[in-house]
Amino acid sequence: MNRTNKILRYVSRRLLQGIPIILAIIVLNFFLLNLAEGDAVDVLAGEAGSATPEYMEQLRAKFGLDKPLPVQLLVYLKNVVTLDLGYSFRHDMPVSKLIVDRFWPTLLLMVSTIILAVGFGILLGLLAAVSLNTWKDAVITVFALITYATPLFWVGLMMIVVFSLNFGWFPTSGMENIAAFHEGFDRVKDIAHHLVLPTITLSLFYLALYTRMMRASMLEQYGLDYVVTARAKGLTERRITFVHVLRNALLPVVTMAGVQVGALIGGSVIVESVFAWPGLGMLAFESLFARDLNLLLGIFLLSSALVVAVNLIVDVIYSFLDPRIEIG
Amino acid sequence: MIDFWKRFSRNRSAVFGLAILLTVLFVASIASLIYPEDPFRLAGKPLSGPGLNGFLLGSDSLGRDVASGIAHGAKTSLLIGLIATLAAVFIGIIFGAFSGYYGGRIDDLLMRVTEIFQTIPSFVFAILLVAIMKPSIESIVIAITVVSWPGVARLVRAEFLSLKNREFVQACHTLGMSDLRIMLREILPNCLSPIIVIGSLMVATAILIESGLAFLGLGDPNIMSWGFQIGAGRTMLRSAWWVCTFPGIAILITVLAINLVGEGLNDALNPRLRERQ
Numbered sequence: 001m002n003r004t005n006k007i008l009r010y011v012s013r014r015l016l017q018g019i020p021i022i023l024a025i026i027v028l029n030f031f032l033l034n035l036a037e038g039d040a041v042d043v044l045a046g047e048a049g050s051a052t053p054e055y056m057e058q059l060r061a062k063f064g065l066d067k068p069l070p071v072q073l074l075v076y077l078k079n080v081v082t083l084d085l086g087y088s089f090r091h092d093m094p095v096s097k098l099i100v101d102r103f104w105p106t107l108l109l110m111v112s113t114i115i116l117a118v119g120f121g122i123l124l125g126l127l128a129a130v131s132l133n134t135w136k137d138a139v140i141t142v143f144a145l146i147t148y149a150t151p152l153f154w155v156g157l158m159m160i161v162v163f164s165l166n167f168g169w170f171p172t173s174g175m176e177n178i179a180a181f182h183e184g185f186d187r188v189k190d191i192a193h194h195l196v197l198p199t200i201t202l203s204l205f206y207l208a209l210y211t212r213m214m215r216a217s218m219l220e221q222y223g224l225d226y227v228v229t230a231r232a233k234g235l236t237e238r239r240i241t242f243v244h245v246l247r248n249a250l251l252p253v254v255t256m257a258g259v260q261v262g263a264l265i266g267g268s269v270i271v272e273s274v275f276a277w278p279g280l281g282m283l284a285f286e287s288l289f290a291r292d293l294n295l296l297l298g299i300f301l302l303s304s305a306l307v308v309a310v311n312l313i314v315d316v317i318y319s320f321l322d323p324r325i326e327i328g
Numbered sequence: 329m330i331d332f333w334k335r336f337s338r339n340r341s342a343v344f345g346l347a348i349l350l351t352v353l354f355v356a357s358i359a360s361l362i363y364p365e366d367p368f369r370l371a372g373k374p375l376s377g378p379g380l381n382g383f384l385l386g387s388d389s390l391g392r393d394v395a396s397g398i399a400h401g402a403k404t405s406l407l408i409g410l411i412a413t414l415a416a417v418f419i420g421i422i423f424g425a426f427s428g429y430y431g432g433r434i435d436d437l438l439m440r441v442t443e444i445f446q447t448i449p450s451f452v453f454a455i456l457l458v459a460i461m462k463p464s465i466e467s468i469v470i471a472i473t474v475v476s477w478p479g480v481a482r483l484v485r486a487e488f489l490s491l492k493n494r495e496f497v498q499a500c501h502t503l504g505m506s507d508l509r510i511m512l513r514e515i516l517p518n519c520l521s522p523i524i525v526i527g528s529l530m531v532a533t534a535i536l537i538e539s540g541l542a543f544l545g546l547g548d549p550n551i552m553s554w555g556f557q558i559g560a561g562r563t564m565l566r567s568a569w570w571v572c573t574f575p576g577i578a579i580l581i582t583v584l585a586i587n588l589v590g591e592g593l594n595d596a597l598n599p600r601l602r603e604r605q
Contacts, residue, residue, distance in 0.1 A: 024444045036460045149584035151536055151555075153543045154576030157562055161569055266451025270540055274562075284452065285544060288459055300456050303449045311447070 018308045025304045030076045086294040095298040106279030112199045117206035125214020148208040156201040156274035170197050173276035198275045217249040258314030265303045335596040342592020348585035356402035363396035367552040375568045386570040398578050401554040409534040412472035417527050420480025425511050428488025442478045450475035458546045465548045472534050487519035521597035528590035532583045554579050
């Protein structure tokens with residue numbers, strides 16, 4: 001069997017492994033929904049201002065809320081599988097549509113964050129490892145330690161104080177200047193301008209993480225036998241570092257990028273609510289205040305599915321990067 | 329013990345971290361002495377700058393003393409961090425021990441559950457849990473516990489896997505000890521050092537999660553916390569920078585100190601690891 005075939009089989013097997021996890025999360029979602037005080041009918045009745053008990057019973061029967069729990073669970077499962085995540089009464093929109101609308105800003109923020117954090121993390125980690133035990137290494141290590149310990153929302157607020165309020169370089173909030181009616185390239189520029197501070201804020205924590213990992217990974221590789229062999233062959237240190245060590249040291253960093261996506265989503269809730277970035281995180285923040293549980297659960301479900309998907313993608317990338325990985 | 333301290337103090341930054349941590353602990357323990365009044369109380373002129381009107385670190389828009397809030401908030405952060413970590417370590421040990429010791433189907437089942445909890449984005453899950461249970465100190469502790477135990481479970485499982493076939497365990501079997509006794513009295517004490525290290529680092533994460541929750545308005549409304557102070561001060565960012573700045577520095581310093589101590593513990597408890605580097 002050739003390699004592409006093998007990889008295809010591997011991908012489909014991993015997809016199958018992801019299904020039970022998603023199912024379990026849906027079931028968990030259902031129980032959380034039931035754990036909360038009051039059901040959708042209570043919410044509706046509250047919205048309407050007045051409702052007789054008979055009318056509420058009628059509504060419950062209409063939504064199937066009078067049925068036994070297992071039946072409700074099955075209905076819920078069917079709904080989720082058909083991408084029906086319920087209705088957000090606050091926004092007067094189906095949850096799934098609302099979530100899809102708000103997904104793109106979050107994706108933009110996350111992708112730019114990953115690029116920045118992984119890129120600079122690798123660079124700084126490399127620099128620290130190459131100049132081990134010098135002042136450069138010390139500065140980078142201290143920087144990583146401090147950013148690793150800083151709460152994201154605080155960094156965001158301090159960024160606003162310094163760069164928006166004091167210097168006036170960047171806007172304080174939002175994704176674009178809607179009142180300006182920018183079109184085409186101007187609009188892209190406007191969005192990029194708004195993107196700078198949220199991206200830097202969200203990157204900092206992961207930057208610290210990747211820097212530390214890259215440094216440790218480089219140092220580990222330097223101690224291995226093949227480096228000794230390379231030195232014995234008379235290769236220059238430069239070549240050893242960039243051609244031999246760097247490639248091998250990158251592997252754990254790639255895996256980590258996948259593992260950290262869940263944390264990245266959590267971080268984006270905070271960063272988006274600091275910068276009023278109109279993505280999923282901001283939506284989650286709003287739904288907290290509106291007590292819109294359906295919406296919150298929908299966001300939760302989507303972000304879990306996203307983590308499963310990204311982990312799958314990272315595993316596949318990994319198997320391409322490192323042919324030694326057994327995938328059969 | 330002296331030997332342990334010798335190895336710990338070889339890492340200077342860890343000693344530095346420990347000193348900061350002890351200071352924070354000290355401030356937390358005397359918070360009610362130096363600021364006997366309720367930190368939510370109106371203490372003077374609103375929005376006074378640091379050093380003005382008798383406020384060491386200024387006051388916020390409702391005239392609450394920022395310094396008093398930080399002192400009382402230290403208690404909240406450390407307490408929540410500690411309790412949630414202890415609970416998470418407890419659950420993690422149970423899952424990891426049974427999984428690693430028995431293997432087979434039990435291992436499969438327990439690890440599947442762990443995997444699910446590891447997949448779920450932890451901070452979003454914590455938000456959801458607190459929102460559903462209504463914000464209170466108990467619900468915050470429960471939420472942090474629920475999202476942080478899987479790491480411990482994995483670690484304990486790996487330790488148990490590597491220890492369960494050692495000779496001393498086999499000797500225990502021959503002596504006719506019960507499984508539970510072997511797990512608790514023989515294997516567990518042998519994997520305490522990595523558990524202590526991961527636990528100390530988890531306290532730092534727990535404090536960060538707690539402050540994030542409080543910042544989003546999911547803190548206990550009756551208890552002062554650093555995250556709440558920052559969340560309450562963010563609308564005043566333009567005119568009163570100090571309301572947000574000082575509690576943030578408090579979080580940063582505390583978390584940094586705990587991380588440094590954790591690394592020091594790691595070096596001191598796993599001397600072999602240190603020599604390798």
